[in-house]
Amino acid sequence: MAFIDKEIEMDYPFIETLKFDDNGLIPAVVVDHETNEVLMVAYMNRGSLKDTMEKKLTSFWSRSRQQYWTKGESSGHTQEVKEIRTDCDNDTLVIKVKQNGAACHVGYYSCFYKLIQEDGTIQEVGEKVFNPDDVYDK
Amino acid sequence: MAFIDKEIEMDYPFIETLKFDDNGLIPAVVVDHETNEVLMVAYMNRGSLKDTMEKKLTSFWSRSRQQYWTKGESSGHTQEVKEIRTDCDNDTLVIKVKQNGAACHVGYYSCFYKLIQEDGTIQEVGEKVFNPDDVYDK
Numbered sequence: 045m046a047f048i049d050k051e052i053e054m055d056y057p058f059i060e061t062l063k064f065d066d067n068g069l070i071p072a073v074v075v076d077h078e079t080n081e082v083l084m085v086a087y088m089n090r091g092s093l094k095d096t097m098e099k100k101l102t103s104f105w106s107r108s109r110q111q112y113w114t115k116g117e118s119s120g121h122t123q124e125v126k127e128i129r130t131d132c133d134n135d136t137l138v139i140k141v142k143q144n145g146a147a148c149h150v151g152y153y154s155c156f157y158k159l160i161q162e163d164g165t166i167q168e169v170g171e172k173v174f175n176p177d178d179v180y181d182k
Numbered sequence: 183m184a185f186i187d188k189e190i191e192m193d194y195p196f197i198e199t200l201k202f203d204d205n206g207l208i209p210a211v212v213v214d215h216e217t218n219e220v221l222m223v224a225y226m227n228r229g230s231l232k233d234t235m236e237k238k239l240t241s242f243w244s245r246s247r248q249q250y251w252t253k254g255e256s257s258g259h260t261q262e263v264k265e266i267r268t269d270c271d272n273d274t275l276v277i278k279v280k281q282n283g284a285a286c287h288v289g290y291y292s293c294f295y296k297l298i299q300e301d302g303t304i305q306e307v308g309e310k311v312f313n314p315d316d317v318y319d320k
Contacts, residue, residue, distance in 0.1 A: 056302040073211050073220055080218035082211055085274045097302075130304075131293035132286050136223045138294045148270050155269040156276045164194040164235075166268075 056097065059090055063135040069105060070137060074115075074147065077126040077140035083147035084155040086115075088137065100125045102139060119179045121145030146173035149180070194235065197228055201273040207243060208275060212253075212285065215264040215278035221285035222293040224253075226275065238263045240277060257317045259283030284311035287318070 064070050069087040076083060086104040088096065092112055095103040102115045102123040116122030123141035130137055148155040151172035159167045202208050207225040214221060224242040226234065230250055233241040240253045240261040254260030261279035268275055286293040289310035297305045 058298065058302045058304055071209060071223065073223060075218070075220060080213070080220070082213060082218070082220065082276050084269065085209065085211060097298075097300075128298040129294040129307075130296045130298060131222065132288050132290075132295070133293070134296075136294075138220050150270050152270075155271070156267040156274075157270070158268045158272075160196065160235075160266040160268060162235075164196045166196055169267075 056094065059093060061134055062093075062130060062137075063133065064089065067107075069107070070135065072102070072104070072137040072139050074102060074123060074139045074141055077142055080140075081154055082156055083123075083141070083143055083153070093137075096125060096139070097128070102141060115147075116144065119145060119149070121147070121179075123147070145179075149176060151176050194232065197231060199272055200231075200268060200275075201271065202227065205245075207245070208273065210240070210242070210275040210277050212240060212261060212277045212279055215280055218278075219292055220294055221261075221279070221281055221291070231275070234263060234277070235266070240279060253285075254282065257283060257287070259285065259317075261285070283317075287314060289314050 062070055068089045071085055072088050073085050074083045075081060087107060089105040092103040092105050102125060104113055106113050122144050125139060125141055127140040128137060146153045148157065151174045152170050153173050154170065157168055157170045159169045161167055200208055206227045209223055210226050211223050212221045213219060225245060227243040230241040230243050240263060242251055244251050260282050263277060263279055265278040266275060284291045286295065289312045290308050291311050292308065295306055295308045297307045299305055
């Protein structure tokens with residue numbers, strides 16, 4: 045782990061200016077590079093950010109599975125990286141991507157398909173791009 | 183605190199379907215309601231989400247100051263809430279707003295004004311909407 049961190053520091057000194065949380069993670073907001081629509085939010089550590097920059101495909105750290113994952117590795121719905129930004133506080137990333145297929149594992153283009161109504165009920169908006177049963181192993 | 187939680191549960195049962203982290207927080211991605219440009223990411227607890235829904239102005243929980251804050255309370259740069267969405271996992275919010283003034287305390291319209299170049303250097307993009315010295319008390 046120390047070796048990986050050292051390697052990253054040498055390649056991309058700016059990564060050390062970012063504020064990772066106590067678990068070594070930084071949130072990444074993934075948006076469509078043409079419409080700015082927010083597609084998903086996931087978390088990167090230093091290694092997955094380095095991978096994302098080098099492979100030009102989004103890579104994250106799964107908090108539940110405790111492992112690296114490249115978006116689309118199962119579904120083919122990869123995200124081609126067009127631009128990476130950070131904010132005034134250096135504690136969040138915005139990644140602009142060309143989304144192949146759809147971002148959401150349930151079939152919607154964006155994971156943010158649940159609109160909260162004024163009365164607090166949820167309405168699903170948007171159309172499904174694919175049927176998960178056709179894409180993921182059962 | 184128990185009373186506040188109970189009150190929220192009665193008004194907005196969906197809030198209890200959201201996944202707040204161990205500190206009772208959920209990240210909120212604030213975007214321009216017309217262009218979808220990501221303006222900032224901040225954190226809400228149950229109380230600030232309830233405030234946001236009722237006042238139609240974004241309200242957050244400051245992790246550093248450990249207190250509620252309404253965006254724009256010092257600067258006047260409030261965010262009028264047009265739409266709230268949540269995602270497939272119920273662990274992140276997207277808030278679409280009409281941004282008055284600018285979102286970023288350093289003067290840019292969006293906090294995400296730092297573009298990461300291929301070589302890892304940072305370029306500031308966008309124009310400043312205001313001079314912080316004119317807006318905040320010194």
